[in-house]
Amino acid sequence: MIRFTGRAAFTAALSALPEPGAAATALARTRQAELTKPAGSLGRLEDIAVFMAGWQDAPRPRIDKVQAVVFAGNHGVAAQGVSAFPVEVTAQMVANFQAGGAAINALCRAAGADLSVVPLDLDRPTGDISREAAMSEAECLAALNAGAAAVNPDAHLLFVGEMGIGNTTPASALCAAAFGGEAALWCGKGSGVDSEGVARKVRAVERALILHLPDCNDAFETLRRLGGREIAAMAGAILAARMLRIPVLLDGFIACASIAPLVNEAPGFTDHCLAAHCSAEAGHVRLLGHFGLEPLLQLGMRLGEGSGAATAVPIVRAALAAHNEMATFAEAAVASGV
Template identity: 65%
Template sequence: MPPAAPFWSSPADFDAALRALPGPDMDAIAAAAARQAQLTKPAGSLARLEQLALFFAGWQGRAIPALDHGRVLIFAGNHGITVHGVSAFPAAVTAQMVANFNAGGAAINALAAAAGLDLRVVPIDLDRPTDDFTQGAAMSEADCLAALAIGAAAVEPGLDLVLLGEMGIGNSTAAAALAARSLGGSAVDWVGPGTGVDADGIARKIAVIDRALAFHADAPLTPFETLRRVGGREIAAMAGAALRAQQLRIPVMLDGFISGAAIAPLAAAHPAITDHCIAGHCSAEPGHDRLLRQLGLDPLLRLGMRLGEGSGAAVAANIVRSALAAHAQMATFAQAGVSGAA
């Protein structure tokens, strides 16, 4: 595991950071809205694109926001629960796909390039899977804090947008456990095929999650404890990245079910964590739509994708580019010599 930056030295420190989340710049939103009112179009005619422009203005603190420096972060980790046959692929595929990312051969490489985004891949202890969370916590406190810090360290000041993606065989099972423990419901409400398991594989996933939820039923329902008990290193890293991005007032675009589940424990205790988040898409994973609704996030796209890797978010980043281009480049009524609305 890479050395952890000193972001949160204890679970209490992490929780304190969640309680101190900053909000958007309301003056910048007002200035952006004033500009929108002067652009050569009927008010509200660009709908969600106008809303995106105001959202970015608030978090970037400027009336004309930009997407000059966007970054896709792919965190990778392995999971001890794969011993229960919860995935259609062996755990070795995680490292193999990381190599593919680094060689430029994966879907996210092509999609990030098409969207003009930087891509960074962060593998975390792939040779040391998390523990089987049906028999104990997935991570020790130290391991969970380290993973959170690794995620936070990948978010640098000056970024205009961070897109969260992941790679980890078995992590759709962990994500379903996180969603159930954080937002309610049973395993059957959150489990889907993930990498493509059949009906027997889904039944195994449900059984694994039910055992885990029962085993950890008496544990504190804090964000940190939920992440460390039924999460994974790459999932905790996404949570750390999301928190650090909000501290730096950098918008975050979530990808699929797993990136949304990464912030579910945080949102259950501190709903403001979603204020700077956009849902790039709603995936084909059955629990994703329910998860987004409970997080209060309306996805930009519904394309039936279920790849992960940040792929849906990368496609959605092109919509953000369109929104910001229209906001920045359209003429005002006065500039174009067009009569405005009465």
């Protein structure tokens, strides 16, 4: 199990990121060239198969074990009226996840993904980032480690989601801190707030940036000051997956925002990630641009929970089915000039 013993260990992990297996990648590309189809005719499905081969270090990668984890946390900034729902909804939705009745439960069942839910101190909201740091150093480290501990080392593919009323506000602040731009460029409707709610969100992010940005000198401190427990947990899980060479399907705006400080510090951080979708949240397309990732889907989704990633799992399954199960030209006795 991956564990960060302190902020120095977290920073060291970011500076020594594993790479995909070069030999497996090359063999997967060779296999794609030998399958009974015109070269490149399966488009991104071919790229996905090669990507999975490299990170699994296997020329014929598997997708028997898909892991989904939803992290939940509460935010002090919710008191600023930045969400359409009260903070009590976080715990209520966690209970719904655990009972199997949420969208992510249904989508995981459809995708063949094993779902777990990790609530993080729901009775203790983070600090209001517009007035104070979200977490102490110990709290941020605990959240990162909760995320890392949740990752199954035997998973063939991982995706993470979140639940936390008000969490698009710290997500927007993290993006602005990592990549710049006015707060208004990163703030959207989130849970469905009206224009006044968006304005409150923008003001909260602006105050947070004025207060904290001078001290956001690395990924850890940025997460600690501007993030949240479930946000840091997602970052910890995605970093642990990289350390274990487990490929990751990235969900929506908040899941992606969780790693914005990590990408800012280590630009190749998303090499083990596929962008599952581009959500309807205003800043997500801009964030994916900074990551250099093209989404697999664009369905106007903005639920979070890992729902977009769950919806994209069958695309990865299709890519590996074609890669592993098609005959080669030689096996099918088909002329390879087709």
